[in-house]
Amino acid sequence: MESYSGRDNVLQYRAQMAFQKIMKHACEELGFDRVNWLIQQGGDGELAILPPGTSERAVVTRLTPVVDRLLREYNRGLAPEARVRLRIGIHEGLVHLDGANGYPGDAVVTVCRLIDSPQLKAALRRFAGAAVALILSDRIHQDIVRHYQDLRPEHFQRVAVHLPEKNFEAVAWIYVPGENAADAAMNDGVEAPRSRDNPEADSDGAVGRTSPGPPPQSSGGQSFHHITSHGVNAFGNGNVISTSGLTDNTAARRSNS
Template identity: 65%
Template structure:
């Protein structure tokens, strides 16, 4: 076994792929590699050294050492979002492509017999499959891409440069209990303020391929606004804390606590 090397790891997954018929799945598989290749070319990310593992409804890519982390973390998702808007224009809703995208970095073994062994690969796949990211993409129906980056990349790249506004990222704990996985990560949707929207609406708990439940509008009382079952993180939190959770009811009834 050769020594591992440190790489950026990228994965993308098509929303609601399994619910499409055979023809639409075929069209997705034709379009996805072309769109990702076009995005790389526009950003000057040379394909030399990219190790891409297709999965039918997505891709896992191990990026060559020396690839610009700043470009991949802050510019790739907006570029893919624009290209998908062009692709989806005029298509029926069931034929449109929307993506979940994850970026992480870490040690990877490039000599695996059936893929790329390494915790970094497992982590980025878990991030993209997390219900928190799926719910964020459902919440913004006009977005074509929902990006999730590991806390390490957010702190090293997003927070220090002005390519994307850090306060528009939503801090979450990406959780897959059945996989014993929990990790702090940050969600961004190009053109949207994920953090501000979540301060008003909780992330709906939904299973894959199910629409998010409707969220009741806020109601006002004599004392001002009443917020119900809200959890806010990071820049969206109220006051000077990092996490704020409130439980209440608009009609003054005794609050329900889980």
């Protein structure tokens, strides 16, 4: 949730209640089995590991617009400090489901870094009428958005997320429902990175899905962004899915402020 720590106790309590209510209603509307999501609560948001069989394509392309609509309805008439606005991040990769204090895995670290990216925070500030801003890992964007185009690819802003204090750098894609994030970034004077379809390399020799600096962290295997799969695909790399509840190639989703 945006600006969560700046709220007083009462507003934090109300924001948490609203968050859970909105997520419950969104998942019911979309037919997502939220009961079986593995959720690690964070006060101002949550980290969710989605179960095998979840449609990655549906999660990536349908969840954010529905949550945005429900939140805008909720926020109508509220004072600015009481409104709830979310950042959602989606990535995929191997995750240990039996961790002693959470869910260990590079995929979890990656989606948490993406959700904290300054570019995503700036996008939510830029579009005051929006209630949600989405960030997808490059792999999710390529596997879902580029191929299926349920969401218009040209409305995604390509960014190079760089968090030097976390030793993290990766290419990602930002989307704001009902807005053209790419066009707004250009109007703000933000230089758009070269497209993956550009046959020429970037200035550092990087082509396609690599970032303009050190290569982005990868969890290995096939991947799609944070809840990835849209369609009939199952979470994970689509090869072997464990049903033992121990370790699984699952998608990690993080919504936060």
